[in-house]
Amino acid sequence: xxxxxxxxxxxTRRTLLRTAVTAGVAAPLLSACVTGGGDDADPAAxxxxxxxxxxxxxxxxxxxxxxxxxxGGYGDEYAKRAEAVYAQKYAAKVDHxxxxxxxxxxxxxxxxxTPPDVVDNTGASRLDIATLVSAKQVGDLGQLLDAPALDQPxxxxxxxxxxxxxxxxxxxxxxxxxxxxxxxxxxxxxxxxFAAKGWAxxxxxxEMLALxxxxxxxxxxxxxxxxKYPEYINDPLLSMAAKTGGPALIQAxxxxxxxAWKAPGLIGAAEAFAExxxxxxxxxxxxxxxxxxxxxxxxxxxxxxxxCGSWLESEQQGVTRPNFxxxxxxxxxxxxxxxxxxxxxxxxxxxxxxxxxxxxxxAGGMEYLRILFSKQSAKAFAESAGTLPSVAGATEGLxxxxxxxxxxxxxxxxxxxxxxxxxRTWYAPLAKAVDDATGELVNRRVTAAQWSxxxxxxxxxxxxxxxxxxxxx
Amino acid sequence: MRHGRWRFLAGALIPALAxxxxxxxxxxxxxxxxxxxxxxxxxxxAHFVGAGNYARLGGDSLFxxxxxxxxxxxxxxxxxxxxxxxxxxxxxxLGGRGGRRGIAGSGAYQIVYFFPQLLSLVVIAVLWGFVYxxxxxxLNGALRAAGLGGLARSWxxxxxxxxxxxxxxxxxxxxxxxxxxxxxAIDGIPRELFEAALIDGAGGWATFRKVTLPLxxxxxxxxxxxxxIAALDAFAVVQVMTVGPGxxxxxxxxxxxxxxxxxxxxxxxxxxxxMGVALFFATLTLAVxxxxxxxxxxxVPA
Numbered sequence: 001x002x003x004x005x006x007x008x009x010x011x012t013r014r015t016l017l018r019t020a021v022t023a024g025v026a027a028p029l030l031s032a033c034v035t036g037g038g039d040d041a042d043p044a045a046x047x048x049x050x051x052x053x054x055x056x057x058x059x060x061x062x063x064x065x066x067x068x069x070x071x072g073g074y075g076d077e078y079a080k081r082a083e084a085v086y087a088q089k090y091a092a093k094v095d096h097x098x099x100x101x102x103x104x105x106x107x108x109x110x111x112x113x114t115p116p117d118v119v120d121n122t123g124a125s126r127l128d129i130a131t132l133v134s135a136k137q138v139g140d141l142g143q144l145l146d147a148p149a150l151d152q153p154x155x156x157x158x159x160x161x162x163x164x165x166x167x168x169x170x171x172x173x174x175x176x177x178x179x180x181x182x183x184x185x186x187x188x189x190x191x192x193x194f195a196a197k198g199w200a201x202x203x204x205x206x207e208m209l210a211l212x213x214x215x216x217x218x219x220x221x222x223x224x225x226x227x228k229y230p231e232y233i234n235d236p237l238l239s240m241a242a243k244t245g246g247p248a249l250i251q252a253x254x255x256x257x258x259x260a261w262k263a264p265g266l267i268g269a270a271e272a273f274a275e276x277x278x279x280x281x282x283x284x285x286x287x288x289x290x291x292x293x294x295x296x297x298x299x300x301x302x303x304x305x306x307x308c309g310s311w312l313e314s315e316q317q318g319v320t321r322p323n324f325x326x327x328x329x330x331x332x333x334x335x336x337x338x339x340x341x342x343x344x345x346x347x348x349x350x351x352x353x354x355x356x357x358x359x360x361x362x363a364g365g366m367e368y369l370r371i372l373f374s375k376q377s378a379k380a381f382a383e384s385a386g387t388l389p390s391v392a393g394a395t396e397g398l399x400x401x402x403x404x405x406x407x408x409x410x411x412x413x414x415x416x417x418x419x420x421x422x423x424r425t426w427y428a429p430l431a432k433a434v435d436d437a438t439g440e441l442v443n444r445r446v447t448a449a450q451w452s453x454x455x456x457x458x459x460x461x462x463x464x465x466x467x468x469x470x471x472x473x
Numbered sequence: 474m475r476h477g478r479w480r481f482l483a484g485a486l487i488p489a490l491a492x493x494x495x496x497x498x499x500x501x502x503x504x505x506x507x508x509x510x511x512x513x514x515x516x517x518x519a520h521f522v523g524a525g526n527y528a529r530l531g532g533d534s535l536f537x538x539x540x541x542x543x544x545x546x547x548x549x550x551x552x553x554x555x556x557x558x559x560x561x562x563x564x565x566x567l568g569g570r571g572g573r574r575g576i577a578g579s580g581a582y583q584i585v586y587f588f589p590q591l592l593s594l595v596v597i598a599v600l601w602g603f604v605y606x607x608x609x610x611x612l613n614g615a616l617r618a619a620g621l622g623g624l625a626r627s628w629x630x631x632x633x634x635x636x637x638x639x640x641x642x643x644x645x646x647x648x649x650x651x652x653x654x655x656x657x658a659i660d661g662i663p664r665e666l667f668e669a670a671l672i673d674g675a676g677g678w679a680t681f682r683k684v685t686l687p688l689x690x691x692x693x694x695x696x697x698x699x700x701x702i703a704a705l706d707a708f709a710v711v712q713v714m715t716v717g718p719g720x721x722x723x724x725x726x727x728x729x730x731x732x733x734x735x736x737x738x739x740x741x742x743x744x745x746x747x748m749g750v751a752l753f754f755a756t757l758t759l760a761v762x763x764x765x766x767x768x769x770x771x772x773v774p775a
Contacts, residue, residue, distance in 0.1 A: 110515040127515055131740025135516035227630060228716050285607035288630035288716060293606065428739050436722045467511060
């Protein structure tokens with residue numbers, strides 16, 4: 001009876017090891033008891049009011065509203081201002097949370113079917129939107145888009161948005177998210193530097209190669225890119241392909257059509273970037289630099305051109321010297337017979353707001369977005385955030401910085417010819433395959449043909465995978 | 474008396490046992506169950522898909538890259554770390570005159586070697602990311618200053634160099650700990666054995682091979698297990714330091730990174746759980762294999 005109650009040293013150690021290794025895997029699952037039963041009752045029951053001209057979505061006065069905002073580079077003051085308007089109009093208590101770890105905070109609440117009423121699903125730890133959509137966790141915003149705009153008489157909310165914004169949030173023809181900021185991708189340079197050297201930003205790829213030769217002769221690296229994250233160099237490549245092939249090419253790529261990645265437009269663009277690397281026009285070492293390192297090198301004048309989205313100017317504040325006056329230009333055309341004009345730009349909205357399908361107060365959630373996307377609110381956002389909101393004309397009458405001004409001008413010059421690829425949001429694994437392939441392409445480890453082959457293989461595998469929810473446009 | 478003792482034992486054990494079941498065993502059971510489902514991480518329900526997730530692992534080229542890289546690390550990292558650790562530890566004890574004192578300043582060395590252990594792994598990865606910077610990093614800078622500019626490389630962006638560069642960081646960060654561990658083990662060896670070896674005319678190498686090594690074997694075995702587990706993980710360093718991360722083109726992909734990406738970026742928690750379960754069995758096998766010989770030897774009376 002006197003057997004030692006203590007287990008031997010080895011089992012203890014092994015148990016500890018086992019715990020240490022898998023605890024990381026298992027911990028997030030503990031809070032989310034998927035095995036528990038779901039609640040089928042409509043959580044919004046009793047939370048709607050009578051609709052009227054002033055209250056087109058039928059918000060119930062006094063019903064509480066819970067808003068979760070990503071508190072990142074833009075802060076959350078803009079969201080609080082809209083909340084104050086809402087609270088006053090509907091005599092409601094608004095519960096505001098400005099946080100950064102959206103995914104960690106909200107994943108268990110979605111699983112438990114008790115999500116908040118409005119979610120700003122943004123930031124590095126956001127929830128994958130395609131996953132949320134396929135799990136039927138996101139509510140239809142159709143009613144909101146068709147409701148009259150708050151401060152633009154005669155227009156619906158849909159009418160007030162920039163081109164492409166509604167599409168960006170549409171999944172299977174249903175609008176599910178509404179994006180607050182409008183991002184444009186292009187090539188950036190310092191205007192005074194180009195003026196001093198007598199360089200004009202090229203409109204065609206041949207002009208680009210000629211310019212690169214003179215930049216290199218002047219002792220500056222023509223291009224650099226954020227090599228640690230190859231998606232940055234993907235954007236100009238895919239933009240160039242989109243201009244050559246037009247909407248048909250983009251649609252084929254996004255719809256995972258057979259041989260979509262073998263389109264001449266894509267191969268031509270890949271050849272162009274392979275040539276850029278082959279001629280030594282990319283700053284050496286770029287392939288290992290993080291976005292901050294590459295952008296700092298560019299801001300210090302070690303490289304003349306860098307690809308980036310319209311957030312670059314605010315990201316480089318404090319690193320860039322005064323009078324650097326950065327401006328963004330559209331990607332040059334590859335051929336003389338391109339389907340889109342040279343001033344067409346890749347543009348997409350982001351900072352994505354959604355009303356969960358299982359929200360307690362969905363009418364209130366949509367009304368909150370109607371207030372947030374009003375022209376007045378968007379203008380205040382543009383002023384404080386220094387970025388373009390997705391509401392048309394929100395920057396009217398504001399004095400813009402050099403970079404933001406060039407972005408606004410690029411959007412105006414593009415007119416209706418803005419485009420975006422959706423596969424990045426729809427199929428994250430395909431985006432990873434494209435990034436990896438492009439990283440190899442611009443480091444001359446694969447040719448343009450191999451680049452297109454390996455991406456096509458990844459796209460075909462995805463198209464044949466029945467476990468992935470497919471979308472079409 | 475006997476009755477009270479049982480009550481005492483139950484009172485002491487049951488709370489701990491309950492915590493263990495809730496916090497350790499139930500997540501395991503859930504992870505095992507989820508690995509057989511298509512759970513997305515946000516849906517309130519999960520559908521049973523049987524062994525589908527496991528079948529998929531075999532056709533996932535990125536996951537196979539990860540397995541290959543982890544296997545390479547599993548061989549290289551423990552061997553090199555233990556080799557360097559043993560060398561430094563024995564030099565600190567046996568390197569000096571008389572074979573017992575250790576080389577001059579060995580106490581200070583011991584403290585210096587331990588420094589990396591004081592930094593968090595993420596900080597180490599960030600610092601080494603700067604060291605490996607191809608343009609203004611310390612490593613290429615030192616090579617150029619020494620007139621070896623021809624050897625300067627884009628360390629983390631070359632497919633053949635990225636994994637060795639990551640392993641070097643793992644080894645650098647863990648050697649200090651094992652130097653201290655092995656030092657303590659060598660300290661535990663009776664002084665008479667070294668004196669006897671000295672009288673018999675054994676040199677430094679013979680003493681190390683015939684006296685030190687056999688007597689620190691237990692510590693080396695434990696070190697193998699811990700380093701093996703570190704090599705099967707390596708997530709933090711890869712995530713922070715490498716191109717992609719996990720690149721270039723899968724050259725530094727590790728199982729932990731694949732798992733993280735599938736769970737938190739692709740919303741495939743079921744599939745990620747299958748990876749976790751596979752990793753669990755790999756780790757378990759490693760621990761069993763590494764500890765088994767020691768256990769048999771203990772059973773035989775000396």
